[in-house]
Amino acid sequence: MSKARHNFTQLILKPALMGLLVALVVLVVLPLIDNNRGFQLPQQAAVSSYADAVNKASPAVVNIYTTQSVRQSPYDPTPRTMSRLGSGVIMDGRGFIITANHVVTGNDEIRVALQDGRLMAAQLVGSDRLTDLAVLRIEADNLPVIPRNDELQPRVGDVVLAIGNPYNLGQTVTQGIISATGRVGLAERTGGLSSGYSDFLQMDAAINEGNSGGALVNSNGDLVGINNASYQSQIANRATTGIYFAVPYHLARRIMQQIISDGVVVRGYIGITAEQHYSDMQEMRGLLVSALDPSGPAANAGLRVGDFIYEIGGEPIQSVNQGLDIVAETRPGEMLEVLFYRDVRPMRAEVRIDRLRE
Secondary structure: OHHHHHHHHHHHHHHHHHHHHHHHHHHHHHHHEEOOOEEOOOOOOOOOOOHHHHHHHHHHEEEEEEEEEEOOOOOOOOOEEEEEEEEEEEOOOOOEEEEEHHHHOOOOEEEEEOOOOOEEEOEEEEEEOOOOEEEEEOOOOOOOOOOOOOOOOOOOOOEEEEEEOHHHOOOEEEEEEEEEEEEOOOOOOEOOEOOOOOOEEEEOOOOOOOOOOOEEEEOOOOEEEEEEEEOOOOOOOOOOOOOEEEEEHHHHHHHHHHHHHHOOOOOEEOOEEEEEEEEOOOOEEEEEEEEEOOOOHHHHOOOOOOOEEEEEOOEEOOOHHHHHHHHHOOOOOOEEEEEEEEOOEEEEEEEEOEEOOO
16 A cells, blocks of 8 residues: 555656746746857846946046247247147046146146046146156145045956047047057157066047046046057058057156155166066076166076076066066165076076165
8 A cells, every 4th residue: 555655756847847947948048049040148237327437436537738938949939839739637635636747748838627527737846757656746625536445456448538638628438448458659768678667558548639637447447558659651642440548556756756755757677678488498587688788686696697586576477567567666776686597507686776866
């Protein structure tokens, strides 16, 4: 009797469980199957608007107007007034604004227009030619500050929005993506040796006259960089579109902090030209010294052309930018330990860092 009851239970439960399984497949799996493309995973909804990001960031982006008196000819004693247009970003509630150096350098008067309608004079706190950045200050209350995320790491493919005042049309937003990071050599070099501070973002969000110094933000409204320049081809009659640059936020912040605290940007100098290199023998990345300032700190410490540097100041070296940044951020007069290989022999040098001269 017990065995018969057991068989009867199995007879009833098995079809019921099988029916539940089939229902689960119909309800969950079938909606994911496209007749033409097979199995498809659920897709995230596309972003239909960046209005929230713009509303968060745009109040902190200002218009900058400058004037300068110049004499166009030694035979004409009457000075003429030249005007220049740009944008800036309010970085601090105390009134500090970061902008592009080429917008404000050499001008007699700098005026800042806020998005709430206020117009006021600005003081130039300091500037940095190598990164083309400058810091202004205004005396005002209740200032909007640009949203920032110190953990943000820009990636190729990130959506970005450029906010500025092109051609004095009023605040305008253009949209694009980051097309490259770590663009080197766009800023000027000193003595043939890169400062390590020309580490630009490349994007295709349009930067026109008046946009320089404005904010580059992400889809959350967080500051990604300071709009700087467009690429100009060196080949005559060859126009370029869609290639624009910005100074990354983390670099701009460091420059601003130095200008505010010291009035100038002081960078360390080691006196080498280096190429990124991978050593098959040591199985590590580093810098291959290709040229030396004969009277520079590295040469004085005993380094030579052909040395393979794999560690500076206790940090393993992965790229030229990283190595030069370690040096650039070291105060002149301080010592840096440099570990390197000369052929197959490991060596060590104590290098007293000098000041980079512009």
